[in-house]
Amino acid sequence: xxxxxxxxxxxxxxxxxxxxxxxxxxxxxxxxxxxxxxxxxxxxxxxxxxxxxxxxxxxxxxxxxxxxxxxxxxxxxxxxxxxxxxxxxxxxxxxxxxxxxxxxxxxxxxxxxxxxx
Numbered sequence: 001x002x003x004x005x006x007x008x009x010x011x012x013x014x015x016x017x018x019x020x021x022x023x024x025x026x027x028x029x030x031x032x033x034x035x036x037x038x039x040x041x042x043x044x045x046x047x048x049x050x051x052x053x054x055x056x057x058x059x060x061x062x063x064x065x066x067x068x069x070x071x072x073x074x075x076x077x078x079x080x081x082x083x084x085x086x087x088x089x090x091x092x093x094x095x096x097x098x099x100x101x102x103x104x105x106x107x108x109x110x111x112x113x114x115x116x117x
Contacts, residue, residue, distance in 0.1 A: 003030040012113055014040075019098055019106040028057055028095040029110050036094050038082040040109035044074035046098035049108075051083075053091035060095065063087060072096070 003015060013034060017026040024046070029036070041049065049072040051063040063070040065087045072081045088094060096108060 012111060014109050014111045016107045016109050017095065019096070019102050019108070021104050022101050024098045024101055026096045026098075026106075026108060028054070028093045030057075030092070031088070031094055031112060032092050034112040034114055035085065036083075036088045036091070036110050036112045037085060038080060038111040039072055039096070040078065040080050040111065041072060041074060042078050042106055042108065043076050044098060044106060045103045046074055046100035048073055048099045049096040050099075051088070052095050052097060053088060054093040054095075055091075057093045063091070074098070 015029055017029050019026045039049075051070040051072065052060045053063050054060045065084065070083065070087055072083075073079075094110065098106075
């Protein structure tokens with residue numbers, strides 16, 4: 001499992017999660033002490049990614065914002081996808097689920113910032 005870095009740092013941090021070739025679900029990222037704010041998404045086979053969150057890295061829930069499931073559009077080129085800062089507030093673990101099986105390993109960069117105490 002990846003981690004968004006040292007929670008005592010006041011700098012932006014990033015880490016990679018991967019959807020394996022033939023798979024649809026990424027590994028999870030530990031966001032404790034930080035908040036995921038953006039995803040750098042490579043070219044994908046699936047047409048979208050559903051954002052899921054967990055408080056225990058076992059039970060996963062689709063993230064909704066204003067009553068709408070949060071999805072990240074995928075495309076034939078790499079994109080930087082920012083999300084509103086309060087969408088993943090309190091999410092301790094995050095992962096992405098592709099709408100289709102990926103034709104190759106897909107490394108997705110998660111960008112986050114330290115939570116303000």
